[in-house]
Amino acid sequence: MTPEILRVFRPRLPPATEVAAYLARADEDRHYTNRGTLVLELEARLARLFGVNRHGVRTASSGTAALEVAILAHAGRAEERRLALMPSFTFAATAIAAERCGYIPHFVDISPETWALDPDALLHHPRIEEAGLILSVAPFGRLPDVAALERLQAAARVPVVLDAAAGFGALADGRAQVSGAVPICLSCHATKGFSTGEGGAVLWDNAPGQARVEQAANFGFLGSRQAQMAGTNAKLSKYHAAVGLAMLDGRTERQRANAAVTAAYREAAGAAELPGCLHLAPDISPAYALFEAPSPAVAARLQARLTGALVETRAWYEAGLAVQPWFQRYGADRLPVTDSLAPRLFGLPIAHDLPEEKIGLVLDLIAERGAERGYA
Incomplete structure (x- = not known):
């Protein structure tokens, strides 16, 4: 008999019997995607949980897709200022989302206390004038000071998006608040504390901004089938919403x-x-x-x-993005904190x-x- 491996993570989503009741509703109205009723219900329940206005939550087909549409809605597709400042100490999705919106990643170091970007130091970064986007990260769900990110955005005049992939718990428990200035992106992957199986969400208490998120997630369409802004297909299906609703029930x-x-x-x-x-x-x-x-x-x-x-x-962030084969083509600062922490930390x-x-x-x-x- 082969010995059993103790896995680093064993997800357990709601059983099929609990999801089935929601799927039956999808069968009744035969509206399976394009923001059907289950998606709207999930967003409404999440908004109540996070204590934010109904428009403050928009779902997406993955955490990476949530990042992508938040970038498009807040910063737009990269044009003149194409640099995106971000930590090396993060998962690949952070940089990939920026790339897909036309930005060129540049990796910076993190604070040894927070494991996240230092907003005050970033304001004086030598390449801040070239930046069209700042991507902050909540490492392992540890949310940074969102108010400090808001101040950085205002002072630098550079849009800031927060990749808080695993930040569901901190936001749901009231330890952090949804911002009206900085979009916060969650992953709802099976390995996260809240899951739709695969999915994501943009939390942003900004009605016009969330309208752009919704538009970017639907090919750039708004009231017609003609693309009016840079977009993609990032809509959450009702099947995944059903999993999320059952997850909230439990x-x-x-x-x-x-x-x-x-x-x-x-x-x-x-x-x-x-x-x-x-x-x-x-x-x-x-x-x-x-x-x-x-x-x-x-x-x-x-x-x-x-x-x-x-x-x-598992070394969840490996040695940092700056040394990964694909991302080595991009610029990076000296990264003493990342280079010290990454090889010492494992899941x-x-x-x-x-x-x-x-x-x-x-x-x-x-x-x-x-x-x-x-x-x-």
């Missing part, structure tokens, strides 16, 4: 389960002598459990030990139903007690 139970897993990790960490720092919710999204080792060598040794015990880990197994004994196994291995417990 949100309270999911929150309790996530909290129990986080508490179990904290308790096990308190009893262990870990050679580094454990990062958990609510500081980051409950979709992650991160371990920060004191050095790249320690991180590599621990990951090798975990892998040998059939425990999967541990996490799921809302992860058993306590598995959590104990993982942390025993990290604490180098795995051999004593018979895990390696």
